[in-house]
Amino acid sequence: MDIKLNKALQKLINDKTSGSNELLLSLHKHIKKELKIFQLFPALILELKQKFSPFKNIQKYLGDFQVALKKKNKLEKFFNLYDEMLLNIYDNIYSKCKNTLINYSTFITISNSTTVFEIFKRLKKDKSHFKVYVSESRPKYEGRILAQKLAIEKINVQLITEAMLSEYVKNSDAAIIGADSILKNGNVINKVGSNVLAILCKHYKIPFYVLADKNKLSNNNSYDKKLMPSDEIWKQNNNIKIINYYFEEINKKLITKVFTA
Structure with a gap:
């Protein structure tokens, strides 16, 4: 596992003050940036599911990502969907x-x-x-x-x-x-x-x-x-x-x- 990514994710996991949507947006950016690591280590998703167990929106996101990761032609659609959703959600x-x-x-x-x-x-x-x-x-x-x-x-x-x-x-x-x-x-x-x-x-x-x-x-x-x-x-x-x-x-x-x- 990439050490830099591990530290970034660990910081995100240890964040006890941000709201769940703020955490989701940060996680989404991390995954887009470090997609190759998740392709090499799909078990990371299971670990993140456990770490973010209280947050329903993050659980759904990781589940959707898990499905998209198994079908590489679905990844672009997955990222576009969440880009749009996270951009417009508050409006x-x-x-x-x-x-x-x-x-x-x-x-x-x-x-x-x-x-x-x-x-x-x-x-x-x-x-x-x-x-x-x-x-x-x-x-x-x-x-x-x-x-x-x-x-x-x-x-x-x-x-x-x-x-x-x-x-x-x-x-x-x-x-x-x-x-x-x-x-x-x-x-x-x-x-x-x-x-x-x-x-x-x-x-x-x-x-x-x-x-x-x-x-x-x-x-x-x-x-x-x-x-x-x-x-x-x-x-x-x-x-x-x-x-x-x-x-x-x-x-x-x-x-x-x-x-x-």
């Missing part, structure tokens, strides 16, 4: 949710979703003044990344902790999150803290929207929780048992609407 989602979101002036979200960022960026062109509360999202604090990106776009943004969600939900017009997976039963998998946000929205009668591309749709009705390193929560834990999960399930009854394209 397509925005076209579905624009007429709904444009009615709100204050939003609340959590973590770092590329889809959420791209939708807010497009909304800024149609609605110059609105505010976004971003929950920081422990343990990796991805919300800080989203807040910085929104600030660069000159969007009015305020960063809060998960403990402050209740106060800021009741002062919001709508909640928006991305999704790492949408289960067959309609439930959504997203970053831990999303379920608390959804429950609070239900309590305060605030609409709760999910934005995702169709590659997030799953054929499963359940997902396996993956326990993450405890020292991400507290390095000096004095033998205290620490539980660290990145993702959780949101019941469809708590979701106002899912916008997909």
Whole structure:
């Protein structure tokens, strides 16, 4: 295996702060650039499937790539399809949710979703003044990344902790999150803290929207929780048992609407 490629992929695998669509785009670029390595080592795809197991869109992409790789005349069609899809995906989602979101002036979200960022960026062109509360999202604090990106776009943004969600939900017009997976039963998998946000929205009668591309749709009705390193929560834990999960399930009854394209 090419050492340079291995390091690049390892960096991508270890990225715990980027959204799933951002990871997919980076992976797509890597595979296009280093196609010969994947042709020589098709087992790499199986390894990547395991490493990116929580992300439904990446699983579908790798499955499609696996099929195309077996039929070399299909590779060009595969790359063209994903080039077009990844280029237009946010415009397509925005076209579905624009007429709904444009009615709100204050939003609340959590973590770092590329889809959420791209939708807010497009909304800024149609609605110059609105505010976004971003929950920081422990343990990796991805919300800080989203807040910085929104600030660069000159969007009015305020960063809060998960403990402050209740106060800021009741002062919001709508909640928006991305999704790492949408289960067959309609439930959504997203970053831990999303379920608390959804429950609070239900309590305060605030609409709760999910934005995702169709590659997030799953054929499963359940997902396996993956326990993450405890020292991400507290390095000096004095033998205290620490539980660290990145993702959780949101019941469809708590979701106002899912916008997909």
